[in-house]
Amino acid sequence: MSTTRGRTALAAVGQDQHDDASALLGAAAHHGEEKSPHRDGEVPLRELLSDQVLDLLLERSRDGAGGLRLTGQGSMLGELVKAVLERALEAELSSHLGYGKHEVAGHGSGNSRNGRIGKTVQTGVGPVRLAVPRDRAGTFEPVLVPKRAGRVSGGLDDMIISLYAHGMSVRDIQHHLRQIYDTELSHEAISNITDAVLEEVRAWQARPLEAVYPVVFLDAIVVKVRDNHSVQAKPAYLAVGIDADGDKHVLGIWLAKTPLDAATAGESARFWTSVMNDLRNRGVRDILIACTDGLNGFEDAIHAAFPHTTVQACVVHLIRNALRPVARRDRAALAAELKKIYTSPSAEAAFDALAGFSASTWGERYPQAARVFEAAWDRFIPFFAFSPAVRKLLYTTNSIESLNYQLRKVTKARGHFPGDDAVVKLLWLAIINIEDKRARERAVTKEKTGKIKNSPSTARLIEGQRTIGWREALIELDIAYPGRIR
Numbered sequence: 001m002s003t004t005r006g007r008t009a010l011a012a013v014g015q016d017q018h019d020d021a022s023a024l025l026g027a028a029a030h031h032g033e034e035k036s037p038h039r040d041g042e043v044p045l046r047e048l049l050s051d052q053v054l055d056l057l058l059e060r061s062r063d064g065a066g067g068l069r070l071t072g073q074g075s076m077l078g079e080l081v082k083a084v085l086e087r088a089l090e091a092e093l094s095s096h097l098g099y100g101k102h103e104v105a106g107h108g109s110g111n112s113r114n115g116r117i118g119k120t121v122q123t124g125v126g127p128v129r130l131a132v133p134r135d136r137a138g139t140f141e142p143v144l145v146p147k148r149a150g151r152v153s154g155g156l157d158d159m160i161i162s163l164y165a166h167g168m169s170v171r172d173i174q175h176h177l178r179q180i181y182d183t184e185l186s187h188e189a190i191s192n193i194t195d196a197v198l199e200e201v202r203a204w205q206a207r208p209l210e211a212v213y214p215v216v217f218l219d220a221i222v223v224k225v226r227d228n229h230s231v232q233a234k235p236a237y238l239a240v241g242i243d244a245d246g247d248k249h250v251l252g253i254w255l256a257k258t259p260l261d262a263a264t265a266g267e268s269a270r271f272w273t274s275v276m277n278d279l280r281n282r283g284v285r286d287i288l289i290a291c292t293d294g295l296n297g298f299e300d301a302i303h304a305a306f307p308h309t310t311v312q313a314c315v316v317h318l319i320r321n322a323l324r325p326v327a328r329r330d331r332a333a334l335a336a337e338l339k340k341i342y343t344s345p346s347a348e349a350a351f352d353a354l355a356g357f358s359a360s361t362w363g364e365r366y367p368q369a370a371r372v373f374e375a376a377w378d379r380f381i382p383f384f385a386f387s388p389a390v391r392k393l394l395y396t397t398n399s400i401e402s403l404n405y406q407l408r409k410v411t412k413a414r415g416h417f418p419g420d421d422a423v424v425k426l427l428w429l430a431i432i433n434i435e436d437k438r439a440r441e442r443a444v445t446k447e448k449t450g451k452i453k454n455s456p457s458t459a460r461l462i463e464g465q466r467t468i469g470w471r472e473a474l475i476e477l478d479i480a481y482p483g484r485i486r
Contacts, residue, residue, distance in 0.1 A: 070125075071182075077125040085121075085130055085152070088144050093133045096140050111137040121145060122183045123152045150189070157193050160185075164194045165429035167410035194429075198421060201428045205252055211285045213241035214477050214485060215393070216251070217400040218292045219314075221408055223423050224416035225255070231416045236423055237275070237295075238407075240400040241287075244485055246470030250403075252278065253427050255420045272301030280305055288481050289394060293317035294376060308484075313379035315342050315395045322369040330362075334369060337362050341373060342395070347381040385480060390473045406434050 061076035063069045070077050090101065093113065099105040106112055116131040134140060145152060163173050170190045177183040220235035227234065239251040256271045272295070284306075291312045292298055299311050319338055323331050337357055344350035357363045358370040373380060383395040410430040417423045467473070478485050 075126060078123075078128050081123055081125055081152075082128045082130060085128065085145060086132075089130070089133055089142055092142055092144065093135065093140055097135060111135050111139070119145070121152050122150060122185060126182045127184070128152075157196070160190055160193045161197065161429065162433070164190075164426065165410070165433040167413045167426075167430070169414060170194075194425065197429065198425055201425055204428065205424070206282065209249075209251060209279065209282045209284050210241070210243045211283060212288075212484065212486060213243055213251075213284060213286075214288045214474070214481075215242040216240070216287050216290045218290065218295065218298070219400045219404055220293075220295075221404045221411065223411050224414075225420060225423055226416055226418050227257075227420070234423075236427060238400060238404065238427075239275075239279075240403065242467055242470070244474070246467040246474065248467060250431060253424050254278070255423060257420075269297035269301050272298045273304065276301050276305035286484055288477060288484060289382070291394060291396070294321075294379070299379070310382045311379050312382050312394055313376045315380070315383075316401075318342075318372055318376060318380065322366075322372040325368055326366055330366075334362055334366060338369065338373075342380075344384070347384040350381065350384060386476050387472070389469055390476050393467065393469065393473050403431070403434070406430070 057076045057079065058068075060079065061068050061070060069075045094100045097106065097109065097111055097113070099109065101113065112135065114134045114136040116133050119130050119132050120127050121130060122128075130145065132142065132145065141147060160173055160177075163176060164170075168176065170187050173190050174185060174187065177185055217240045218237060220237045222233050223236050224231055225234045234255055237254045239254075241249050241251045243249065252275075254271075254275050287302070287306050287309045289310045289312050290298075290302055291314055293314045294317060302309050302311065319335065319342075322338060323335060326334050337360065341350050341353045341357065344353050354370060354373055358367070363370050383391045386394065407427055407430050410426065414426075417426070474485070
């Protein structure tokens with residue numbers, strides 16, 4: 001049976017239900033009862049079920065202790081799903097044969113019903129035992145519950161993908177489904193369900209990008225991945241770009257490949273060249289400022305692909321590196337001294353502040369703190385060309401680190417990933433999950449106040465998040481880089 005024909009049969013079931021609902025409303029109106037239809041004329045399910053039916057379902061849903069058992073085999077929801085699926089399968093078979101059950105038109109048609117065969121399928125409410133109808137010629141191919149299919153994807157697949165996106169491993173998902181829904185799915189079945197999004201992930205990774213990104217932030221999270229037959233810690237790099245409209249977008253996720261003759265994945269110039277070429281191949285023609293944490297080989301690679309890009313070292317990372325060898329009791333005082341450097345009104349004043357720090361007692365006690373800024377000086381000072389308000393936007397990768405903080409909560413529970421694709425898949429699903437969470441928060445805020453508050457707690461984290469203060473920043477960037485922002 002063709003897919004179109006199967007869908008026609010399912011539509012016929014929906015039409016029958018709509019007709020039944022219309023008849024019910026007519027009867028209610030005849031008896032003077034007020035029945036308010038649901039949105040778009042849809043009747044609430046409660047009005048379609050009598051009290052006797054509900055009482056019977058309630059009684060059959062009680063467990064041995066008298067509590068309610070809503071999911072799992074033989075539960076109330078399972079029984080309802082069973083009834084709906086079997087009704088739909090009968091409609092599919094009627095469409096396939098061309099006549100309904102017990103109709104005279106079936107006599108001498110050459111094919112007829114041939115009983116039922118039992119089949120257990122996994123659903124979002126647990127395992128359901130179905131009686132699947134058959135035809136005598138063996139040509140009936142159900143669409144809703146295909147032959148050899150062990151599950152009905154509606155709801156169950158989305159649940160598994162959601163659990164995976166929250167950081168649960170395949171083994172954890174198996175245990176959760178078994179414990180809560182009495183559903184048994186193999187490791188391979190769950191992997192296949194989550195792998196179904198890989199095509200969408202690859203399309204997202206290859207999607208066209210804007211021609212110009214005034215600011216791009218790059219940062220990494222470390223994950224454990226099996227590569228070259230060994231498990232190793234590898235950095236997964238994410239790029240967040242701010243387009244000319246001030247909206248932030250995740251541009252991509254990249255993992256360095258481990259050479260066969262090497263023990264670990266390196267941040268080599270070759271790797272960064274491949275990342276930059278990927279951006280160019282997807283349509284990026286210019287990047288004004290790239291803010292990074294001092295990635296090895298990155299500066300040469302980005303200048304090879306985008307010769308006029310300014311590389312800005314992340315000041316927060318410089319401070320962390322400067323404070324790393326400092327005794328805990330001295331960190332607050334030393335951080336206050338370093339603040340005088342990066343809050344200076346100009347690059348010249350910052351140089352004088354660094355010289356003063358080096359000659360001070362703190363500089364003599366911790367000379368490596370000054371050397372961190374000296375080694376990155378050319379990449380440290382570009383943000384001084386802008387006003388203090390714009391500097392906050394440019395001098396740190398906090399914009400992307402807030403995202404990485406959310407992603408680390410998802411990845412830290414995993415032992416290791418079987419490959420790079422698994423890392424990209426989980427990170428992408430986690431980003432989508434974060435987006436959905438922020439969208440729900442915006443909807444709640446709008447419902448309560450009638451307005452969408454543009455703040456970190458309600459704004460879309462990446463896609464479409466408006467950069468606060470972008471209008472002023474755009475004016476200054478256009479002055480600093482004339483003719484490059486279109």
